[in-house]
Amino acid sequence: MLKARVYDLSLFFISLAIAFGSSEILTVNSYYIKALIIFWFFSVLYFRLRVFYKNGSTNIEYGISYDLSMVLFAGPIGLLIFETIYRFTVYSYRKWTKTADPSELSDTFYNIGCFVITNSIAYFLFQHFIERFQTVPFGFWILMFLLVCISSYLSGTFMVIVFVILGELKSFKEGIDFIFRGISFFDYGKVAVSNGLLLFFLQNKSWEMLIIMFILNYIVSRSFYYKSQSIQNKVERDQFEQMAYTDFLTGVFNRTFMDKKMAELNQTGESIGIVVADIDKFKGINDSYNHAVGDKVIQHFAATLKSYLDVDDFLFRSGGEEFTLCLRKRNFDESLSLVNRMLGGIANNSVAVEYNGEQLFISYSASFGLYYYKVNEHISMEKGYILADELMLQSKQLGRNKVSVINGLLNEKVV
The missing domain is CATH 1.10.1760 (Arp2/3 complex 21 kDa subunit ARPC3)
Structure with a gap:
């Protein structure tokens, strides 16, 4: 100085x-x-x-x-x-x-x-x-x-x-x-x-x-x-708005923005696929390694999901290791095909992490629930999210690494 x-x-x-x-x-x-x-x-x-x-x-x-x-x-x-x-x-x-x-x-x-x-x-x-x-x-x-x-x-x-x-x-x-x-x-x-x-x-x-x-x-x-x-x-x-609506760990939208966007989508009356995806046995990853490794897995999961989406789609971190997707401008078959590709892409991939001074490759899987329907006054986006979440839990009960689906337009259930 x-x-x-x-x-x-x-x-x-x-x-x-x-x-x-x-x-x-x-x-x-x-x-x-x-x-x-x-x-x-x-x-x-x-x-x-x-x-x-x-x-x-x-x-x-x-x-x-x-x-x-x-x-x-x-x-x-x-x-x-x-x-x-x-x-x-x-x-x-x-x-x-x-x-x-x-x-x-x-x-x-x-x-x-x-x-x-x-x-x-x-x-x-x-x-x-x-x-x-x-x-x-x-x-x-x-x-x-x-x-x-x-x-x-x-x-x-x-x-x-x-x-x-x-x-x-x-x-x-x-x-x-x-x-x-x-x-x-x-x-x-x-x-x-x-x-x-x-x-x-x-x-x-x-x-x-x-x-x-x-x-x-x-x-x-x-x-x-x-x-x-x-x-x-x-x-x-x-x-400031981006910070308020962004999940700091993964960089995707957070639950606050999810609630805001769902309220907006309620007014569109469009056909949409709501997907809830959750990492299987995530607690075991944290217990076997540590939370830093767990964070790496969550980040990898978010990045993998995002890589499959188009510009009109939305990805939110709706919970700890749970993510919600809004698939837009697709019919039912296209939405189901996309979710199946996500399922296979995650199961056949692994994430590089550092643990105890060594580089490890951790494989994991995820369970999905897809509810496809047309937004209307009887079934809101919030209700669609609840139904998709129930379908994701059903995939867990059926052995994990699965997709459970309901086509709300035809009321058809697919496992």
Whole structure:
């Protein structure tokens, strides 16, 4: 951590040397102060719309930056003044709201140093190449785009060095991937156009257009922010729902989702095969080995059952070693044929487990009950499940490793 703090301060002092060693502020002081206030106000306003994510122990923020227009307008020292005021405003806000990280002060110096250095390099490149680019169509905009790309890649490089110091970089490729991370050329184009227009308005003292430009960017940024928040909230809700409806051991749906889905299927009036399957003599597996081995058998059983199903079918873990299946869009013969294939596939297969430091292969069988019928007001899904469960128990009583079946459409019983 000490090395990281030294690195942060080093960038800051390098930025001081560049700023004070380059030139004075390029504009009249009163003119610069007016621009400084506008840039500071809208940057603080935009700060709440920035996107944050965590990489290891480091918080990284993304948001459109207007530093390029500021440095081209006021020079490196003008940018240094702006960045210092803006970053310490953010620092004070985070301290006041108790949202500051333990390294907040050091990170503030890092941000000042990083943005001043990268944009100062862009400034010197602009001064050197602008006359050449003005001889080609859209040369100014092409140069602005290239400067935005260079600044972004340099900023990414500085951050990769932080990861190296903190030991959070696993490979050279990971560092390269971070530098060229998922920011599209459209994003670079947006930053280039925004900064180019702001520079024009600054140079022409078009204060109204400057403020309108900031307001427009704020409205667009706020719209994208709320849309991204909405998407993120939906993803989080979907993840929470998936967790609530998923059996953690096997990854299939749990009993809660089974009850919910059966209530929905009650309204369909479709012909459906309800299957209850249970591992034979499962208690003996646990007693002969241990519960970890038993869990492996359950996982294998669930995966085997799932491998036979289509996208419209459902598989639920309805008990300890009991699973319930809803076979849809099949007639009776197709449903019975599928269950028989499951029965044979399980009986002719084995699961690899580790026990007492050795790898063992355990064979097991299962008993099935299939009740096929058309969902209606007289026989609900819940009632169908009970009848299928009774058929599974009947298979157990008949010697296990069997399928007991009733075709509810014809009221025919098959053993």
